[in-house]
Amino acid sequence: MSAVARAPRARTDGGSSWWVYAAVAAFALLVAGIFLSAFLNSIASSWFGGWLPDGYTMRWYRFALAEFNLGYVxxxxxxxxxxxxxxxLILGxxxxxxxxxxxxxxxxxxxLLLVLPMLVPPITxxxxxxxxxxxxxxxxxxxGVIVVNIVPALPFAVLIMTPFFEQIDPNLERAARTLGAGPVQVFRRVLLPIALPGVLAAGLLILVRAIALFELTFLVSGARSQTLVVALYYTAFAAGNRPAQAIDAMAVVYMVTGLVVLxxxxxFINPVNMVIRVRQ
Amino acid sequence: MQRAAGARVGPGTAPRARRGGLRWGPLVPIAPALLVVLVLFVYPFAYGLALSLHPIGALARGGMLANYAAFFGTPWERASIWNTLRLAVPVSALDLALALPLAYRLRRPLPGQRLITALLVIPMTLGTVLLAEGMIEFFGPAGWANKALLALHLVRMPVQFVHNYTGVFISLAIADFPAVFLVLLGYASGVDPRLEQAARTLGAGWWARLRRVTLPLLAPGIAAAAALSFVATFSVFPSAVLVGEPAGSTRVIALAAWQAAYEQFDYPRASAIAMVMAAIELVFVALVLAARNRAYRGPTIGGRG
Structure with a gap:
């Protein structure tokens, strides 16, 4: 496949894409360095001055689980x-x-009105x-936390699902209607089954964003309704009396949660389809 | 009544045939979403605007605009706008400049494409706090970055990367990059490659193709990415506290608003700062859209769907 596909491109392209690999490698190296610094610290018994920690332990995860009420969060x-x-999804x-x-x-x-909440900072x-x-x-x-988080999530849902519906052939709906289906039936029996993969993919993306959204939860949540990001922020902010390794342990748990969903x-979806393009 | 009837009129009725007017039936499904946006976004926004015009406390006697006058009249408060802009604008520009060539090249297959895309997108999941904690260790005096610089004899003393402007800049640039890249990738893959081939056939060199064909076609994508990136970076808050200097050079405007609301419990003044923030944001988005309309208006042919 690649041989066939590449032949004409090699001619027209002038060839090299080494810079793509170089740029991605540099970016990945920086991110990996930052992530590994936090990760190794979270499993380090202590880490003074060396390239690697002096020893390893799972103590900080147990500490985070108990001290920060991680399970509940x-x-x-x-x-x-x-x-x-x-x-x-139900609204969008x-x-x-x-x-x-x-x-x-x-x-x-x-x-414009429906996407406006995405265009102004949440704190406003x-x-x-x-x-x-x-x-x-x-x-x-x-x-309250759920209610505020819907505000930015709903426009996002509308924006990423509109293209999915645009790709469905309208003739299918017309056929169903000719055969006597009402609008609700058409939606439930024809459209939804076709759109389901797109809707699920959109749902996963909304979930990724909802887990990561900080400001609104931060403004509204109380002691018993903090999500992981907010709890993490409070922990890191009041770092003085907590061991840094335990904060790192919690941050790693947070990242793994988001990573699994992402x-x-x-x-399920080609990243190209993860974005917003609405007919104008 | 009329609506329900309109919606149930089945096949034989041509759209908008009856009464020559609008058929509202098809619009009913949009109503719940619209209602949510009105109640949870438009109303709070209007409420905040009204609140900001009713100063309390020491400012109560200053008239309707006292909150705004206090914000713009205090150098310390006013500076938060500049502190934010000098992060948001360069970070957005840098991420656009880095993401654009990558997205443009990756719209066509390349060995290892999936891995490359995944590597560029995964930082999305890091989250501000992990990024901040990792950076404090990675860029710290005994961290790997300084160790490497010292080992290579590039510096004599450890460089201070965090707890200053640089720290917030790096953190924002990394956190913001995946979204910018994804938006540009979506648009780049919607541009018909035959347009560029045609330009090449007609004898255009790479610079002419880039300036006259590729960039104008990508203008909507660049505008969308720039707007979304600016929204995200302009409302920076957690990283400005964790890896920045929140009492000084990185006291950003979101932090100023939060402090007014939750440290001084002055909701009207906080709302005024929030309104200033929204105004700057919307002016920026309007400028971006205006620039984009100057660049190019028209189809990019085909697109994805």
Whole structure:
């Protein structure tokens, strides 16, 4: 396959792509250096001055599990991540479908309104939103954290799913309608099964983002509703009385959580399709 | 009533045939999403704007704009805008400049493509805190970076990379890169390669092709990536605290807003700072979109779908 594909390119290209490998290697080396520094420190019994730690231990993971209530924090993170993803999909799938299928007056301003939350920093609406939630006695609660996280997740869901629906042949829906299916039936029995892979992929991406989103959770969460990022920030911020290795251990747990979801997403979708391109 | 009826009208009815007016039926599915955006985004935003115009405490007698006057009138507060811009703009520019050639080359197959893409995207999962903690160790006085520099005799004393502007810059550049790259990759793979081949056939050199064909076609992607990257870097907060100098050169505007709200409990003043932030952000996005419209308007042919 590659021989056939490459022959014409070699001629037109002038050839070398060594710089791609060099650039990626440099970037990967920097990131790996940073990650390994934290990772090795998290399993180091002590590390003074040498290239490698003086010895290894799992003590800091046990410490983090006990001291930082890691199990509970992970549970909160999963609950928030999954709830935000499911709710954004339920709200976003129908909206994305309409935007993909119907040209109507006011479509452009409507789309702008729906994606606007992605274009302004979360802290700008997060502060008044947090004030509102505290007034409604939702501040600090798990429900409050889920509610605020939907704000940036929903536009993201709409943006990445609109192209999926655009790729589905409208004739399938017309055929179903000719055969007497109502709109809800068409959606449930025809569209959804075809769009399901796309919807699942979108869900994984929303989950990756929801796990990583910091500002809004930070503004709204209380002691019992912190997600991993926020708990981690508080721990790192108040670093003075905690061993750095234990913070690193927690950070590694955080990264592995995100990495598993991202790798799952990369397995299902070509990264090219992970982005936003909406017909204008 | 009318809506439900409209939606249920089946096959035989041509779109918008009845009453010559708009058919609202198809728009019903969008309503819940719209409602959420209105209640959880537009309303809080308006609420914040109103709140910012009602100063409390010492500023209460200063009139409606006292919060804004206090922000712009205090050099320490005002400086947070500059502290943020001098991070957000160069970091976004650097990431765009690095991601653009990579995304453009990777739109065509290359041995090891999947691995390369994965390596470029994975830093997304690092998270600010791991990145910050790792950087403090990696770039610290006894970290690998300084060890390597000393071993190679490039420096005599360990260089200070973290707890200053440089630390936040590096952290942001790494954290922001995957998203910029992904957006550009999506757009680059939507540009029809035959357009460039045509330019080549017509005798255009690589510089002419780049300037007259490739870059204009990628303009929407560059604009989208620049806007998203600026939003992310302009609202920087955790890394400015963890690897920066939050009481000095990296006291960014998001931190100023947070301190007003959660350290001084002055929500109106915090809202005013948040509004200033949003205004700067939207001005930047508008500038980017204007520049993009100057660059090129039209189809890139085909696209993906």
């Amino acid at each position: 992970l549970w909160v993170t999963v609950v928030v991540g999954v709830s935000v993803t499911v709710l954004s 799938v129908p909206a994305a479908y309409v935007l993909a299928r119907h040209a109507f007056p006011g479509r452009a301003p409507l789309l 609406y997060g502060i008044p939103l947090a004030a509102m939630l505290y007034a409604a006695h939702l501040g600090g609660s798990l429900a 790798l799952a997403a990369l397995r």
